[in-house]
Amino acid sequence: MSHSKHVVSTAITAETIAESHLVAPEAVALYALGLGDDALILAQRLGEWIAHAPELEEDVALGNIGLDQLGHARSFLTYAGTAWNKSEDDLAYFRTESEFRNRHIFEQPNGDFAVTIARQFFVSLYFDRLYRALKESTDPTLAAIAAKATKEVDYHLDHSVQWLLRLGLGTTVSHEKMQRAVDAIWPFVGELFSPEAALRDLDDGVGVRPELLRESFEEDARRRILDAGLKVPTAPFARGGGRDGIHTEVFGHLLAEMQVLARAHPGATW
Amino acid sequence: MATSTSTAGSDIAAPGIAAADAAGEARFAELLATESRVEPTDWMPAAYRKTLVRQISQHAHSEIIGMQPEGNWITRAPSLKRKAILMAKVQDEAGHGLYLYSAAQTLGIDRETMFDQLLTGKAKYSSIFNYVTPTWADMGSIGWLVDGAAICNQVPLCRASYGPYGRAMVRICKEESFHQRQGFEILLELMRGTPGQREMAQESVNRWYAPALMMFGPPDDDSPNSAQSMAWNIKRFSNDDLRQRFVDMLVPQAEVLGVTLPDPDIRWNEERGHYDFGDLDWDEFHEVLAGRGQANAVRVANRRAAHDEGAWVREAARAYADARATETEGRIAS
Numbered sequence: 001m002s003h004s005k006h007v008v009s010t011a012i013t014a015e016t017i018a019e020s021h022l023v024a025p026e027a028v029a030l031y032a033l034g035l036g037d038d039a040l041i042l043a044q045r046l047g048e049w050i051a052h053a054p055e056l057e058e059d060v061a062l063g064n065i066g067l068d069q070l071g072h073a074r075s076f077l078t079y080a081g082t083a084w085n086k087s088e089d090d091l092a093y094f095r096t097e098s099e100f101r102n103r104h105i106f107e108q109p110n111g112d113f114a115v116t117i118a119r120q121f122f123v124s125l126y127f128d129r130l131y132r133a134l135k136e137s138t139d140p141t142l143a144a145i146a147a148k149a150t151k152e153v154d155y156h157l158d159h160s161v162q163w164l165l166r167l168g169l170g171t172t173v174s175h176e177k178m179q180r181a182v183d184a185i186w187p188f189v190g191e192l193f194s195p196e197a198a199l200r201d202l203d204d205g206v207g208v209r210p211e212l213l214r215e216s217f218e219e220d221a222r223r224r225i226l227d228a229g230l231k232v233p234t235a236p237f238a239r240g241g242g243r244d245g246i247h248t249e250v251f252g253h254l255l256a257e258m259q260v261l262a263r264a265h266p267g268a269t270w
Numbered sequence: 271m272a273t274s275t276s277t278a279g280s281d282i283a284a285p286g287i288a289a290a291d292a293a294g295e296a297r298f299a300e301l302l303a304t305e306s307r308v309e310p311t312d313w314m315p316a317a318y319r320k321t322l323v324r325q326i327s328q329h330a331h332s333e334i335i336g337m338q339p340e341g342n343w344i345t346r347a348p349s350l351k352r353k354a355i356l357m358a359k360v361q362d363e364a365g366h367g368l369y370l371y372s373a374a375q376t377l378g379i380d381r382e383t384m385f386d387q388l389l390t391g392k393a394k395y396s397s398i399f400n401y402v403t404p405t406w407a408d409m410g411s412i413g414w415l416v417d418g419a420a421i422c423n424q425v426p427l428c429r430a431s432y433g434p435y436g437r438a439m440v441r442i443c444k445e446e447s448f449h450q451r452q453g454f455e456i457l458l459e460l461m462r463g464t465p466g467q468r469e470m471a472q473e474s475v476n477r478w479y480a481p482a483l484m485m486f487g488p489p490d491d492d493s494p495n496s497a498q499s500m501a502w503n504i505k506r507f508s509n510d511d512l513r514q515r516f517v518d519m520l521v522p523q524a525e526v527l528g529v530t531l532p533d534p535d536i537r538w539n540e541e542r543g544h545y546d547f548g549d550l551d552w553d554e555f556h557e558v559l560a561g562r563g564q565a566n567a568v569r570v571a572n573r574r575a576a577h578d579e580g581a582w583v584r585e586a587a588r589a590y591a592d593a594r595a596t597e598t599e600g601r602i603a604s
Contacts, residue, residue: 014350040350047344047353050360051337051572054580056368059337063361070354077350089349113583169593170586177582261348261406268464270348270406270456 012144014074014088022082028139029083030101030198031207033091034243036076037102040092041251042123043070044258045110054113061159065120068152075145093262097252098245104238105188107251114167114174114181121160122185125221126192127153129213138205161224168228175229182225183233190237193217197243302503307433310376318502321495322432323377324393325504327384330370331395333363334388335569339403340412348406352456356409359449366442373434389574397555398485400563407460407467407474413453414523415475415482421446422516423486426506435504454523461528468528475524476532483547484555486513492552517547 024032046066053059077088105123110116131153134146167178193214199207222232241247262270294313301308308314337360344360347353371381387393398416403409424443430436460471487493487509499505507515517536524531535548557563 043353044345047357050344050357050364051334051341052576052579054576054583056334056364056371058580058583059364060361060368063357063364067354067357067361070350070357074350074354092350093348113580166587166590167583170588170590171582173582174586174589257345261346265348265464265466268348268467270352270459270463 012075012141012148013071014078017075017078017082017141018087022079022141024079024083024141026083027198027201028142028206029080031196031202032076032080032142034101034103034196034198036073036080036091037100037242038073038106038123039069039076040073041100041102041106041254043067043073044254045106045108045119046116048110049116058113062116065156065159068149068156072145072149072152075148079141079145089262093259094266097247097255100245100247100251100255101243102247103188103191103194103242104240104248105185105192107242107248107254108185108188109250111181111184112177113163114177115184117160117163117167118178118181118185120156121164121224122189122192122221124153124157124160125217125224126213128157129217130208130210133208133213136205137207138203142206164224164228164230168225168230178228179230182230183235186233186235187238188240189221191240191242194240194243302431305429305503306431307436308431309433317498318504319377321499321502321504322435323374323379325499326370326374326377326435327379327387328394328396330367330374330384331388331393332399333367333370335395335399335573337363337367338569338572339399339401339565340409342403343406343409346406347409352409355452359413359452362445362449366438366445369438369441370435373432373438376434385577389570389577391561391570394559395569396485397558397563398481399569400558400566401478401481402564405470405474407457407470408478410453410456410460410471411474411478411482413449413451414457415453415478415520416485417446417450417453418519419482419485419516421450422512422519426512427504429503429506431503454527457527457529471527472529475529479532480550480554481558483513483516483550484552486510486516488552488555514544517545521545 043066046062046069049062049066050059053062073092074088077091081087081091105119108115108119110119127149131146131150135143135150137143137146164178167174169175193210195211196207196209199209225232262268291313295315298308298313298315298318300306301312308318340356340360340363344353344356347356371384374384375381384393388395398419403412421443424439424446427439428436428443430439457471457475460467487496490496490508490510493509496505496508500508520531521536533548535546537546539546558566561567
């Protein structure tokens, strides 16, 4: 395996990975596939906002966050694809619903701006913990993708925390909407910390066991929800199943839209 | 806002103001004569200010409305690379709208008022965005033809006499030329692709070509505001000159792409040193301008929906900022 011999710079992109002729070991590829799908599906949702945001600054901000997520997705998927001789586009456009490995929180619809902020807050906090740890991975490609992503996620987290405060403490209306949004997304938070099956066959230090991130995540999430004058939900977490290819009802619609053109022209390049 | 008082200058007969105006007017004339920039604090004629507000806000609205026809394809872009490029492009347009609204704000109008003018139809935006984007190839045509025409229009505006506008245009033009190249690449990739892709590209160019040529505005002898704008160093070339320049640029590029421009009268004119081209359907132009384009109602309705649905968010942000400011003042006072 050549994967551990290459030193990949922090300016890593899908293109540099594709050109490097790395081949990810199967288990690493499965792990990267899950992370890539999480980022891709979130980017797809954020892309739906553009031209519809509450103010122009937010069209720019949500577009930025979506673009960063798409960049992470492209890197992870390109790397994953090297194990099966598949491109990022093969993986994004020509897999069926049950072959996608993203966790459910990422596929949840945008809802109103508060729902998008609640989803972004929870996932940014999770990504923050995840990528900080993954940047120490013994797999240099995963480490490089995570190192680049850490800096970007830092901004995403700050953006959603600022909005959590503004909406939580702004007006009666915004407070109610923000509480409802946090409540609506909360059931999907638990799945973020379910074990990664792909890591069972890998040495410690390649990937990050999400179970280990949970305590620090929960502590920070609770504090920030309370700081915004909101209540921490007490509803139970949903069962999840995204990493096993089981998705919520909204996912088929998202995928149909994302894949429609590529599938109408199989074999075409764009 | 202080700068707006001079717009009322001509209505006020106070002698002191008249004297100040006379000095300002001389200085303004000198700035134009020396090809210098007029800055927000300089005296300027009320009509110059009004023309700029109209033009800059119209340009800002065009950027914002122009996000919709391309936003239509972000979720369906056929490769992840194209999706990223398209998202970045639409995001750039929001950024352009922001710079331009800021430039207009230096003339004493606020963003809310401009939004209101857009939503009530009092202010216009470029008619080109009232055309629809049913196919992916339209992302190529918009980049190549629409952004291409926009660049021909906008490069001279980098030298516009009003400083904040000219400077905003420098930045915008850099990004626009990048967008045009990306549009060209989309079409090139399609033209090198399957028969279905080539057909998609040609069909799209057929639809966008004439509307893109009309972006330069009506023929010179039918363009009421042009002469004054040229005298004020806002506009630098006539509509027809810019249109000719655009066609001269397009013909060789179409050859590289392998697409046919949908005008049988295009041919090189040795004597003029330019390509001749056929007459455009100005009735269509006036129809779309009058609100009878494919998407006039939808574009404004979408903008209104985003604005209305976001009202509670903007209110919350204001309330939060006000509360924080009060809190800070309270701390300073105690």
